Each structure stands twice: as structure tokens, then as C-alpha cells.
Amino acid sequence: MSHSEKAAVFNKNEAKVNWHDKALWYVREKRDNAAHGVKGWEYLRELASGIKANVLSNLDDYLIEFEANALANGIKVHWASSAEEHNQIVSKILEDKKAKKVVKSKSMLTEECHLNPYLENKGIEVVDTDLGEYIVQIAKESPSHIVLPAIHKTKEEVDELFQEHLGTTPSNGNPEYLTNEARKHLRKKFLQADAAITGVNFAIAETGGIVVCTNEGNADMGSHSAPVHIACMGIEKIIPKEEHLGIFLRLLARSATGQPITTYSSHFNKPTEGREMHIVIVDNGRTEQLSREDFRASLHCIRCGACMNTCPIYRRSGGHSYDATIPGPIGSILSPGKDLTKHSSLPFASTLCGSCSNVCPVKINIHEQLYSWRQIITKDVKQPLVKKTILKIAGVVLSNRTLYNIGGKSARFMLKYAPRFMVYSKLNAWGKARELPEVKNQNFDDWYKEKRKNNG
Amino acid sequence: MKVGLFIPCYINQLYPQVAIATLELLEKLNVDVYYPSTQTCCGQPLGNSGYEEDSKGACQLFVENFKEYDFIVGPSGSCIYHIKKHFDILEQTPEVVKVRENAYELCEFIVKILGKTEVGASFPYKVGLHKSCHGLRGLNLGSCSERMEPHYSTEEDLLNNVKGLELVKLNREDECCGFGGTFSVFEEAVSVKMGKDKIKDHLDSGVEVITGADHSCLMHLEGLINRDNKPLRVMHIAEILNKTL
Amino acid sequence: MGREAILKSIKQNKPALLPLHEINLEAFSEEVNLLDTFKSNVELVGGTIQELKKNENLTTEINKRYPKAKKIVGNSQTSDIGTIPISKETEPHQLENIDLAIIKGEFGVAENGAIWISEQDFPIRVLPFITNDLVIVLEKENLCLHLHDAYKKIAGRERSFGLFISGPSKTADIEQCLVIGAQGAMSLTVVLI
Numbered sequence: 001m002s003h004s005e006k007a008a009v010f011n012k013n014e015a016k017v018n019w020h021d022k023a024l025w026y027v028r029e030k031r032d033n034a035a036h037g038v039k040g041w042e043y044l045r046e047l048a049s050g051i052k053a054n055v056l057s058n059l060d061d062y063l064i065e066f067e068a069n070a071l072a073n074g075i076k077v078h079w080a081s082s083a084e085e086h087n088q089i090v091s092k093i094l095e096d097k098k099a100k101k102v103v104k105s106k107s108m109l110t111e112e113c114h115l116n117p118y119l120e121n122k123g124i125e126v127v128d129t130d131l132g133e134y135i136v137q138i139a140k141e142s143p144s145h146i147v148l149p150a151i152h153k154t155k156e157e158v159d160e161l162f163q164e165h166l167g168t169t170p171s172n173g174n175p176e177y178l179t180n181e182a183r184k185h186l187r188k189k190f191l192q193a194d195a196a197i198t199g200v201n202f203a204i205a206e207t208g209g210i211v212v213c214t215n216e217g218n219a220d221m222g223s224h225s226a227p228v229h230i231a232c233m234g235i236e237k238i239i240p241k242e243e244h245l246g247i248f249l250r251l252l253a254r255s256a257t258g259q260p261i262t263t264y265s266s267h268f269n270k271p272t273e274g275r276e277m278h279i280v281i282v283d284n285g286r287t288e289q290l291s292r293e294d295f296r297a298s299l300h301c302i303r304c305g306a307c308m309n310t311c312p313i314y315r316r317s318g319g320h321s322y323d324a325t326i327p328g329p330i331g332s333i334l335s336p337g338k339d340l341t342k343h344s345s346l347p348f349a350s351t352l353c354g355s356c357s358n359v360c361p362v363k364i365n366i367h368e369q370l371y372s373w374r375q376i377i378t379k380d381v382k383q384p385l386v387k388k389t390i391l392k393i394a395g396v397v398l399s400n401r402t403l404y405n406i407g408g409k410s411a412r413f414m415l416k417y418a419p420r421f422m423v424y425s426k427l428n429a430w431g432k433a434r435e436l437p438e439v440k441n442q443n444f445d446d447w448y449k450e451k452r453k454n455n456g
Numbered sequence: 457m458k459v460g461l462f463i464p465c466y467i468n469q470l471y472p473q474v475a476i477a478t479l480e481l482l483e484k485l486n487v488d489v490y491y492p493s494t495q496t497c498c499g500q501p502l503g504n505s506g507y508e509e510d511s512k513g514a515c516q517l518f519v520e521n522f523k524e525y526d527f528i529v530g531p532s533g534s535c536i537y538h539i540k541k542h543f544d545i546l547e548q549t550p551e552v553v554k555v556r557e558n559a560y561e562l563c564e565f566i567v568k569i570l571g572k573t574e575v576g577a578s579f580p581y582k583v584g585l586h587k588s589c590h591g592l593r594g595l596n597l598g599s600c601s602e603r604m605e606p607h608y609s610t611e612e613d614l615l616n617n618v619k620g621l622e623l624v625k626l627n628r629e630d631e632c633c634g635f636g637g638t639f640s641v642f643e644e645a646v647s648v649k650m651g652k653d654k655i656k657d658h659l660d661s662g663v664e665v666i667t668g669a670d671h672s673c674l675m676h677l678e679g680l681i682n683r684d685n686k687p688l689r690v691m692h693i694a695e696i697l698n699k700t701l
Numbered sequence: 702m703g704r705e706a707i708l709k710s711i712k713q714n715k716p717a718l719l720p721l722h723e724i725n726l727e728a729f730s731e732e733v734n735l736l737d738t739f740k741s742n743v744e745l746v747g748g749t750i751q752e753l754k755k756n757e758n759l760t761t762e763i764n765k766r767y768p769k770a771k772k773i774v775g776n777s778q779t780s781d782i783g784t785i786p787i788s789k790e791t792e793p794h795q796l797e798n799i800d801l802a803i804i805k806g807e808f809g810v811a812e813n814g815a816i817w818i819s820e821q822d823f824p825i826r827v828l829p830f831i832t833n834d835l836v837i838v839l840e841k842e843n844l845c846l847h848l849h850d851a852y853k854k855i856a857g858r859e860r861s862f863g864l865f866i867s868g869p870s871k872t873a874d875i876e877q878c879l880v881i882g883a884q885g886a887m888s889l890t891v892v893l894i
Contacts, residue, residue, distance in 0.1 A: 008645035017649060023877045025628070032601065038812075040728040041604040050722050057719040060711040073860070079703035131883060132874035148874065155876040175878040186884055191794045207860060217830045217870040217885020224827035225793040235707065240721060242856065246848040247724070249865075250812075260742060260813030261848075261867045264830075264885065269860035272826055273789065283707045291714035310602065312632045316649050349643060351636025351650075352504060354593035358602035371542075374506030387642070391507045398465070398497040399513025408469045415470075429641035433648040434679030437470040444468040444475035448491055452479075 002345035007317035021315040023151060028309040030258025031359065037260075038250065047247050049363035052300035055238055056290060062205040062238045063281065069208025073270045076278045083113035086282045090115060090197065090230055091122060093278055097228050099124070099194030103186075105212070105219035106130040107199030108146055108303055109232050109282060112325045115197075126197075127189045129218040131182055138165045144319025146326060147256045147305035152318055186218070196222030200233035200279070201302070202248060206241045209269035210279065213252065213262040220266055229271070230278045235286050236299040248302060251361035255304040289337045294372045298333045300362040307356035307366060313349055322346060329356035333369040336377065344381040347373035408443060415439045459489050460525035462559070464532045465497040467671055474671055477698040478531040478562055484698070485570055489529075492521040500538035504637045508545055515546055523551040527569060528559040531694045533591025533670045536561045541594065561595055562694055563610045563669050573613045577697045580620030584663030585611055585693075586654070586677070587630045588670030597669065601630050611669055611693055618696060624661045631657075635676035651680045658688060665689045667696055726849055735811045735844040740893075742814030746868030747881050748889040752841075759892065763803065763836055766890060770800035774828060793827045802832035806839035806891070808854060810865065812847040816891065817855060819863030826862055835869070835886040841893045 011017055035041045055062060067077045078093075080086035086109075094102065102119065104110065104126055116126045116137075128137040132149035136142060139161055143149030150158070155173030162168040162178055166185055171177045190196075198219045202211040210231055212219045223229040239248065253259040271277035290296050308314045308328035319327035324335040324343060332350065335343035347370045356366040378388070397403045415423065416439040424431040442450075459482065463475040482489045498518055499511030518539070522528045530536055539559045546552045566572055587609070591597040598609035615623050634640070634650025641647075655677060658666050664687075668674055671692050678690040740750045751766065753759060760782045764770075774796070775783030782803060787796070804823050806816040816837050820826060829835055845851055848865075855863070870885030881887070 004643045004645070007643060011645040011649055014649070021653070026877060035604055038604075039731050043725075043728045047722065047724060050719075053719045054721045057716050059715055060708045063708065063711070079707055081703040081706050085703055129884060130874070131872045135874065148877070150874055151877070153876075155878070158875050173876070175875040175880050178875055179872055179880040179883060183882065183884060187797070190884070191797060209860060215870065216872050216883035218883070220830045220864075221827065221884045224825075224830065235711070243724070243849070243852045246852045250848050257873070259746065259867075261746075261810075261815050261865060263746070263868050263870055264864055264866055265815070266862070266864040267860070268862055270862065272862070281703075281707070283703070283710065287707060287710035287714050290711065293716070296716070312634065312650050313643070313646050316646050316653075348506075348639070349646075351589065351632050351634060351639050351647075353589035353632035353636075355589070355600075355602055355630075355632070358593060358600050371504070374504070375508050376506075378506035379509075387505070387638075391502055391505050392510055395502055395507060395510030395513060398499065398502070398511070399517050401494045401496060401517070404465075404496040408465070412469055429644040430679070432644060433683060434651075434676065435682035436679065437675055439470065440472055442472055443470075444463050444472040445493065447472050447476060448479075448493075452491070 003317065003321050003349040004345060006321035006323065007349070010318045010321055011316065017316050020152065020318060024309045024315045027257060031255055031306055031309065034254035034258040034260060038254065044247055044251055045361055045363050048251055048361055049300060051239060051244050051247065052362050053297070055240065056236070056296060056299055059235060059238065059290070062240060063235060065205040066203055066208055066238055069206070070279060071208070073208050075208065075271060076276065078278060078280045080280055080282045080284070083284050086113045086232065086280055086284065087115055087118040089280050090232070091119060093228065093230055094119070094124060094195055097195060099228060101193050102126045102195050102197060103129050103189055103193040103222040103226065104197040105199065105214060105222055106133055107197065107232055108326060109199060109234050110197065111143065113282070113284065127186070129186050129189065129222055130214070130216060131179060134182060134186065135161065142320070144327065145305060145308055146303050152320065190221045190225045193222060193226040195228040195230060196226040197230045197232065198223055200231050200237050201252070202239050202245060203233055203237045204242050204245070205238055207269060209267055211245060211265060211267050213265050215263045217264055220264055224272065228276045228278070230280065231268070232280045232282060234282050234284070252302055252304055255306040255359065255361040285338050289334070292337065295333060295337060295369055297364050298330065298369060300364050301330050302362055304361055306359040306361065310355045310359045312353065312355070313351070317349070322349070329366045329370070330364065333366055333373060336373050340377065341381050344377045347377060412439050412443065457488060457526050458524070459487050460522045460528045461489050461491045462495065462522065462528050462530035462535070463491070464530060464535045466675070467531065470675070471671055471692070474531055474692040474694055477692065477694040481575065481694055481698040482529065485566065485572065485575065487570070490525065495521045498535045498538045500535055501637055503538060503542050508542065512545060515543055519546065519552050519555050522555050526558060527565065528555060529562055529565045530559070531562045531669070531671065531692060533561045533588050533595055533597065534672060537590040537594035561591055561597065561669055563614055564595065564597055567610050567613055574617040575614065575697050577699050578619035578701050579696050579699045580701060582622045582624050582662055582664045583615060583696070584624045584626060584658040584661060584666050585615060586633060586666055586668035586673055587611070588668050588673045589632050591669050592630055614693070614697060621696070624663050626657050626661050628657055633673045633677055635673045637672070640676055647676070648680065651676050655680055655686060655688065659686065663688065665691055667691050667693045669693050724849070729847055729849060731846065733811065733846070735846060736841060738811040739809050739814060739844050742811065743868065743891050746814045747871055748814060748868040748891055750891050750893065752893045759838065759894070762892070767801050767834055770834065772799050773801045773803070774799055774832065775803040787824055787828070789824050791825050793825065793831065796825065796827060796831045799832045801834045801836065802828050803836045803838060804829055806837040808843035808845060808851070809839055810848060810851045811844055813867055815865035815867035817851065817863060817865055819858065820861045821859070829866065830885040832886055834888045834890070836890045836892060837866070838892045838894060
């Protein structure tokens with residue numbers, strides 16, 4: 001199903017749409033308040049964007065520098081070209097350690113690689129420990145938002161899920177109670193785990209260290225409790241110097257949730273004595289995106305989710321309508337690079353309003369990239385015949401004044417004189433909920449000829 | 457100063473009163489206005505739908521029609537934005553560059569080029585301003601709620617000087633209305649929902665008349681208002697600025 | 702394998718080198734009262750501030766604040782309140798039922814209420830997360846304005862593990878309702894001395 005079809009289904013329940021819209025708008029407002037509190041916010045965004053652009057232009061050298069420093073610190077470094085290779089590497093590390101129980105904190109990369117089903121097929125238990133991800137995991141769903149994975153679920157729905165999976169007592173969706181029950185359950189999982197997998201927010205070339213940010217403390221609970229820590233990162237997570245963290249950490253949480261900083265910003269430089277730390281560096285289509293001049297800036301993304309919270313379409317269609325690991329505006333410019341045909345409806349799921357580009361802490365020109373993807377998709381992906389024909393004809397008519405006159409007149413004639421049942425037929429998506437404009441007796445051309453003499 | 461009046465295709469055909477108001481307003485402000493009679497469209501509907509290549513003929517015709525004018529002024533932010541932003545698909549001849557540089561949305565032309573914010577209008581109603589996205593975030597007609605910058609608004613500067621007019625503050629001052637060109641039909645459900653939410657914001661804020669500098673957004677909102685018989689009127693900002701009630 | 706393929710692909714696909722710009726820190730300088738800003742931001746992120754007056758004793762005040770805490774991890778740098786001795790050899794799961802940990806904070810960041818703590822301040826990495834409640838003892842003088850200053854302060858450190866900690870663990874994953882106490886510590890008290 002295309003985005004518009006899924007969005008139409010989501011819109012059948014207007015109360016839920018209103019609720020979803022309001023919940024995310026609230027986050028957008030918190031973001032605004034937080035950003036207003038920072039002197040030089042727009043300059044910070046410029047700096048961040050500039051650093052990311054520099055990173056992409058020198059990415060191979062930075063990765064080599066990062067690897068050398070990480071190795072010197074006793075961290076094991078692995079490289080994976082594809083999702084498949086990534087999963088094999090992680091699986092091999094676990095196998096070597098005879099690890100059967102894994103706790104995982106939030107990592108959009110492992111979602112992208114479908115690591116969980118891969119490991120589960122090998123008989124390994126993987127528990128997602130971010131509360132939102134835990135909720136979608138037991139619901140057997142995918143995250144609908146990259147920062148708020150379970151934002152599509154009401155507290156009552158979570159209550160029912162927990163009754164079924166954790167044996168909790170009905171609480172009418174009491175968030176404190178439910179969170180505390182999950183805490184108790186997950187604490188056991190942390191302490192029993194043979195290995196912990198985390199994502200990476202930033203990898204610093206200069207030091208070979210990584211930074212992982214959470215509010216819940218789950219990445220730290222896992223990585224410090226288990227004997228093995230595996231951190232998985234896309235190649236674009238590199239930043240050149242540690243001092244650059246000052247810029248990115250000031251932007252990240254404020255953009256994501258409106259907090260001044262996440263509760264925990266953990267800097268891992270060396271493994272705990274006697275324990276192992278691995279970093280898996282993954283390409284999986286990123287170098288291909290790097291080759292696309294118009295789209296490479298999409299690799300600036302620091303996964304804050306601000307573009308989702310501000311997007312009027314995301315808020316009213318839900319994350320699952322995008323049918324992609326990363327939904328929303330940023331997902332709509334990343335996903336077509338991975339599978340153009342599958343994701344061809346996504347760049348059209350936008351009014352090109354530009355709000356996403358304005359909130360983006362690393363200044364990705366998201367709405368301009370959506371426009372550019374559209375130009376590619378109409379050429380490379382088979383288009384609905386009606387749409388294509390109408391627009392092709394429009395191109396001819398609009399470049400020829402005589403045809404335009406005839407076209408304009410006949411369209412106005414039709415609008416004015418066709419019977420209502422014909423105008424508001426099933427073919428007319430406009431007229432389902434909207435009236436068409438009332439047609440006046442004259443168009444402006446006619447009026448002008450009549451009233452003004454000084455034709456230009 | 458010779459000004460070429462650009463009337464977007466849909467305004468020409470469906471909203472001649474907006475074009476008339478634009479012309480009369482400019483004439484009132486002593487602008488030497490010409491209306492090139494062979495104009496059609498800026499090509500935006502094609503570009504936004506992914507058929508930029510097919511719009512080249514329309515874009516080229518646009519340049520032919522307007523290349524001789526010092527300024528090109530039109531009552532539609534999104535069309536002007538398209539000319540400025542997306543005429544990069546044409547070969548950048550001096551004429552194309554000139555047309556792109558000198559295309560102005562009506563309000564911006566009045567405030568920036570003519571240096572006027574008072575146009576002698578009166579309109580005793582509670583008005584809600586719809587800041588269309590392409591005018592706001594594309595042409596920078598005003599400050600955007602996402603950006604940390606001092607507040608300004610070209611349209612507000614003009615409306616605040618209209619006698620009797622009360623400009624109403626909205627809850628979400630610059631959220632998109634959901635028109636988006638062909639988006640309005642290909643993403644019908646979300647488009648309609650966005651429009652309904654926008655109208656609700658105006659109604660909740662006590663607005664009597666919605667106005668804006670982009671009539672395509674207003675056409676979408678008007679369609680919803682008329683279907684649902686909501687107690688709201690829709691008028692292009694040129695119509696208000698041209699009124700002496 | 703992956704490494705060479707990835708590096709080769711990057712080399713082929715990357716744009717021409719773009720410069721790394723200098724950061725003009727002047728753009729971020731502000732005349733604010735560091736202590737007041739820090740205190741209000743700690744409270745904003747869900748933490749509690751306790752300013753120790755001259756005649757007050759740290760141990761007494763912590764006992765007053767956490768009267769029920771039995772299993773307490775402290776260290777000599779902060780107070781003699783500890784009841785559970787720990788060392789580098791302690792296994793994480795032995796700390797499962799710790800009620801309270803007291804850790805020395807190195808410095809605080811006014812703009813976000815965060816405090817830098819590092820492995821030098823706690824022998825086991827999991828301690829500040831696994832403890833039920835956390836107390837960080839911080840000298841009032843050790844405050845900086847923003848993260849740019851903070852990174853200057855830690856630039857010369859021995860890098861193993863360290864973190865900025867800002868408030869107690871929290872989540873809003875159930876319907877955007879903020880709940881204090883997720884997987885990490887349930888509360889954070891910052892004692893200013």
C-alpha cells in the first residue's frame with residue numbers, strides 16, 4: 001500500500017488522529033521552548049551542518065583515524081558492507097562468547113538491519129530495553145517514531161499488553177505503575193544478559209570513543225552489566241573532534257524532546273577491565289547515498305526526530321503509514337535511496353511546507369530533497385497512467401497560449417455547467433470533502449480586455 | 457518603473473476578483489502596471505508533481521512574457537517562489553536571471569520595493585492570516601515559528617495598517633493548511649484533515665475572515681468551509697488591501 | 702571484506718574536501734549567574750538540589766533525606782556513610798539491591814543541569830545507574846556555563862568511561878507522560894558544598 005492509502009486508513013479514526021497530532025505537537029512546542037533558551041541557536045545549527053558536511057567530504061580518513069584510536073584503546077572494530085554482514089558479525093561475536101541472552105538499547109541501525117529476527121532465528125533471546133521499544137517488541141510491531149517508538153499506542157493499549165506479557169494488574173493505563181513494572185522486569189534481564197547491544201550517537205575520530213545518549217539509562221544498565229558490549233553504528237556517525245560534541249549534544253535533546261540534554265550522555269573510550277567492547281561500522285547503502293550529490297546531506301541526520309514532530313503529515317498519518325525503518329520527512333528522503341520502487345510514494349507524502357528543514361538541527365534541506373526525489377521517481381518508477389497523462393498534457397497546454405485559452409474556457413465551462421453528480425463523482429478526490437470554486441462569468445483575461453486598454 | 461502583472465492560471469480562470477483587486481491596488485499605489493496577455497502558468501503544478509522536465513515550455517514562455525519588465529508582481533507566494541527557486545532548470549540566460557531576480561509576491565513588492573505599509577484600506581472585521589508555507593519559508597515573507605529569530609511579517613505589517621481590521625492570533629501560527637498542489641488530491645485524506653484543523657484553529661480564535669497571500673491555500677480552505685457551511689469567509693489579501701469600507 | 706570495500710566506496714563517492722570551520726565561542730557567551738542557572742536546570746530535569754550549610758554535616762543530611770536506605774555505597778572522597786564496600790572486582794549483579802550511592806561530581810554545567818562524573822569517581826561503571834537513588838556531591842565553585850566550556854574542562858582527562866548525568870532516569874514512552882525512574886536511578890539529589 002502507498003503512503004496515501006495507509007494514511008487514509010489511519011484517518012478513519014479521527015479522534016486518534018487528533019490525539020496523535022496533539023501529542024507530537026506538544027513535543028514540537030517543547031522543542032521550540034528549549035531552543036529559545038539557547039543563545040546562538042541558529043549559529044549552532046550552522047556549525048553542526050558544517051561539521052557534518054566536512055565529515056562526509058573526508059569520511060574515509062576519519063573512519064581510519066577512529067578505528068586506529070579505538071583499537072589502541074582496546075576496543076575491537078568490525079566493518080560491515082551490508083545488513084547481512086552486520087548481522088553475521090554480531091552473531092559471530094555472540095557465538096564466540098556463547099551468549100544466549102542479549103539486551104539491546106535503541107539503535108535504528110539494528111532495526112534497519114533486522115537484527116532481532118536474525119538473532120532470534122539462531123535461538124538467541126533479544127530484549128529491547130528502551131521502554132517504547134519494549135512496548136512495540138511485545139506488541140510485535142515496529143517503532144512508529146525514532147525517538148518515541150510507541151507514540152502510536154494509547155496508555156490503555158499498553159496496559160493491556162503488559163497484563164498479557166508481564167501479568168500486571170489492570171491499572172487504567174497508569175504510566176507510573178506500568179513503567180515501574182517494566183523496570184522490574186527489565187532489571188532482571190539486564191543482570192542475566194550475556195551481552196549488550198547499543199547504538200551509537202556519535203563516534204569521535206580524534207579519540208576513538210563513542211557517545212551513547214539515553215534518558216532511561218538502559219544503554220548503560222546493559223553495557224555495564226553484561227560481559228560483552230557491542231555498539232553498532234552507521235559510517236555517518238563520525239564527528240572529527242571531541243569538542244564538537246559540545247555542539248551536537250546541545251542540539252540533540254533540545255531538538256528531540258525539548259530537554260536541555262538527555263539524562264545520560266555516556267562517553268565510552270575503553271572497555272571495562274576484563275570485559276570486551278566491540279564496535280561494528282556499517283555501510284548498508286550509505287556510501288551509495290553519499291554518491292548522490294542532491295541527497296548526500298541526508299547523511300547529516302543525528303536521528304533526533306524533530307522533523308517527524310513538526311511534520312503536519314506525519315502527525316496526521318502516523319509513523320507506520322511510511323512503511324519504512326525511519327518514517328517521516330527524513331525517512332522519505334533516505335528510503336527511496338534504498339528501494340526506489342517500494343518507497344516511491346513517500347516523497348509525495350508532503351506539501352513541501354519546509355517546516356522539517358527549519359527544525360532540523362543539522363540543517364538538512366529535507367523539503368528540497370523531497371522535490372528532487374519526485375523528479376527522479378516520475379522518470380524511473382512506473383506512474384499511474386491518469387496522473388502521468390494529465391500532467392504531460394498540462395505541460396503542453398501551459399506552454400502554448402492558444403491551447404491554454406481553449407483549455408481554460410472548457411474547464412470553466414465544465415465546472416459551471418456540468419451537473420453536480422458528474423463533477424462530484426468518485427474520480428474527483430478534491431470534491432469528496434471540498435466544494436469546487438464557484439465559477440464567475442468572466443475570467444481575468446476577458447475582464448482586462450474589456451476594462452483596460454494598455455495591453456502589455 | 458514598469459511592472460508586469462503576473463496572474464497565476466488558476467486565479468485568472470477561477471478568481472478574477474483577486475486579479476482585479478491586485479491590479480487596482482497597484483494602480484492606486486501609482487504603479488505603472490502592464491498585463492502581458494499571452495501569459496499562462498509558472499509551471500509549479502508540474503514541478504511539484506515530479507514533471508519538472510515537462511514544465512520547461514511553460515517556464516520559457518513565462519520568461520518571454522515578462523523579460524522586459526523591471527519587476528514582475530503576482531498575488532501568489534508559491535508561484536513566485538517557484539520562479540525564483542525552480543527556474544534553475546532553464547538555461548540561465550540574462551533574461552532568465554533577470555526574471556528570477558525581479559519576481560515579487562504582491563505584499564513583498566508593496567513593503568520592500570514601494571516602501572509602504574499603509575495603503576489606505578479599511579476593513580472592519582476580525583481577520584486571521586494564513587501564512588502560506590512557500591511565502592513564509594520559501595520567500596521569507598515573515599519569521600517562522602521554527603526558527604529562533606526576531607518576529608516579523610510582511611503581511612502583518614500591511615494588515616495592521618488597515619483601518620478597523622483586527623488581526624487575530626492563532627494557536628498554530630504557521631502550520632501548513634494541507635493544500636500542497638496535487639498533494640490535495642493524491643493525499644486526499646491527510647490534506648482534508650489538515651485543512652479542517654486549520655479552519656478549526658481560525659474558528660476557535662474568533663476569526664471572521666481568513667486571508668493570505670496565496671490563493672491556492674485559500675481555495676482549499678474555502679472548499680472545506682463551503683462544504684461544511686462554516687461561518688467563515690475567505691478573501692485574498694489583495695482584496696482586503698483594496699477595500700475601503 | 703567490509704573494511705576495504707567501504708573505504709574504497711567512500712573515496713569514490715565523497716565530495717571534494719570541505720573545510721572545518723572554527724567555532725566562535727563568543728556567540729554563546731552570556732552573563733548569567735552560574736549557580737542559580739545550574740540549580741534551576743537541575744530541578745527542571747527532575748533532580749533535587751540540596752545546599753549544604755556551613756554547620757551541616759553531609760552524612761547527617763543524606764541520612765535525613767534517605768532515612769530508609771540501608772545498603773549504601775559511598776566512598777572516602779565524599780562521606781563515611783557507605784555500608785557496602787565495593788571495588789573494581791565487585792560483580793554488577795551484587796549491586797542489584799543497592800538503595801543509595803553517593804558519588805563525587807567533578808563539575809556541573811549550568812545550561813542543562815548536567816554533572817560530569819567519570820570512572821575515577823566510582824569503581825564500577827554500573828553503580829550510578831543500578832542504584833535505586835543517587836546522590837552527587839558537587840562543589841559550588843565547580844560550575845561552567847555550557848557544554849563548550851565543559852569539553853574544554855575534560856579535554857585533558859584520562860579517557861576510559863565518563864558521562865554527563867542530568868537528573869534521574871526518566872521516560873515519556875507511554876503517551877508522552879513523564880515518569881521519573883525508568884531503568885536507571887529513581888532519584889537524583891545534588892548536594893552542593
